[in-house]
Amino acid sequence: MIVCVLLLFAWLPAPILSLKPVSAHRRFEYKHSFKGPHLVLQDGTIPFWTHHGNALPSSERIRVVPSMKSQSGSVWTKSNAAFENWEIEVSFRISGRNRIGADGLAIWYTRERGATGPVYGAVDHWDGVGIFLDTYDNDGKMNNPAILVVGNDGRLTYDHLNDGGSQTLGSCFRDYRNIYHAVRIRVSLTEPGTMDPSSQLPSVEQEEYQKEYERFEKDLEKRKDEFQKEHPELQTPDEEAFETEGQREFQMVAGGQRMIHEELKKLRERLDAAFTEQRRHSEHLSRMGKDERTTTAGGHPEQDTGDSERLALLLNGQKEMVQQVQEISVNIADMLSKVRQSQQSLNAIAEDKSHVNEIQEHIHVVKNGINSLTNTKVQQVSCPEVPPIPSCTSAWHFLVFIVLQSVFFLSYLIHRNRREIHSKKFF
Structure with a gap:
């Protein structure tokens, strides 16, 4: 039984968007694929797939692990991948706040479904092939993040300390952490003697690429010769023209x-x-x-x-x-720096002090005026009598006005009610 899995063992979030295996004739296999939206059912399960560990499926994507340490999750197909030739496309993101990554992400093509284990969240001694996206530098050689292909017949123990070491069938280096857009990986398997459809190019495109490559190569050689003729004293060996990362940090x-x-x-x-x-x-x-x-x-x-x-x-x-x-x-x-900073505040304080002096002078003038007023003897002045204010209306007029207003208001209500009843007859 051969199944394919996309698995991550890390505390970094890595949502997976799609996984599409196809045959040699480019036939879409829905039982071996998932893609949002509406990725999960109402009960939280993924059609034709199973998720384990700390995986968190949602309607748009699957988050294999939450943003916590020592977490692992996996997503496995329920159906066997019984194809002689197939191709899968994986879209994922690996991101986190820390500059040091966790173990990484793995795509498994094994004979049996793996349980939780020490190899990127899966069991060791697998029978099949694992494609590892290693994000943690275990050997300290500063060769991460890397993409590794490791095969196993069920008897090999994965070398964690050396990041696979000599067990890898192939590897390359690619920075895929903390990228704003999704990263896509395409993996294809063909039988011996069969050309990989994804690697075939039309002859016209191959000729154009070859001509463009030759043109750029000639242009580069020409510029190098011209530069050496113009600057003969700058004959620097190629191995000394570049500095290593350690030299840059030392500088x-x-x-x-x-x-x-x-x-x-x-x-x-x-x-x-x-x-x-x-x-x-x-x-x-x-x-x-x-x-x-x-x-x-x-x-x-x-x-x-x-x-x-x-x-x-x-x-x-x-x-x-x-x-x-x-x-x-x-x-x-430290005192000199503080003095420079305090000079500005002293200027502001001096301005405030001048304003305060002006305010004090005004207060002094007002105080003198008040004292002079309080010291002067004021003769008692009798206020004139206020004449009686005649009333604007009598009680009888007021009652008549209230009665008339009530009559008009009741008449208006009766008239509006009749109009509403009359208008309802037409509906």
Whole structure:
């Protein structure tokens, strides 16, 4: 029994859109295919297919695994693929937030349906062929993502540590992770002696491709010769014209360290300048203390003891100040950046302060005016009497108006009701 499966063992989401095996005569086999919309039935099952593990089928696609670690899922056909020649087309997407992928995706063509296992979510020692889309670099050779074809007769143990290693029948490298559009893979199987229909090209197209290739090759050789004639000093061997990925990363690290070294050098120069300035001030103060001590000793010998104590206190204060300056100089670079940022805020504060001063002046003027008003004696002024306001209407007129309004309103309601009854007779 030979079945075909599309399986993913990873925490990365990989929805599968279609799987279409066809025969040598391009006959569509609906029992070996699925495609949205209306992919699943009301009970959540896929017609002619079974899903296992953490697979999540929906109306548009099948999500083989959710976005969680250590998850596996699979989708298997119920019918046997008893075809001598067949071709399948798989549309899928593998995406995730992490730069490091999980195990990957596998397309199985085996004798029996595989259960959950360690090889891309399926059992090891399979009997058939597996097409692996490997997205995790187990051997550390930076050769992922890759597409591998591995065959097994039921006795081979898959080499996980070396990503298949010498067990692969063929491989290629292709970046299919985190791509906005769906990726399509077409796999065909033909009997020996039979040409693969997908690989056949008309003779006219083959001739056009060959002519175009020869034309581009001649143009490239011509440009290379012209460049070598114009720049004879740039004779670089081909193996030295390109840098490896490790060399590129090393250059990036070296460039970053060079920038850090330059910044540290500038900071050290600023610290040296600050220390020099501080030392100059300290020497100047010490010299002034010596001159004052000499003057005191020559003119007033009775005050020598008090002056010496004051000078000792002054020198101790200078030493403490030097220590504080040394501690502060460590953060000079940060302080300079903060000062630049605070200059703008200081300008805004100065403007606000001028506005505040103006407001205070206005408040002072208003306060003086209020004080002058409160201090002045105000004579009691009697308000004039308000004349009586005559009423606009009497009670009798108001009642008559209400009665007339009610009569008119009732007449309008009766008239509208009659018109509605009269209009209903025509329907």
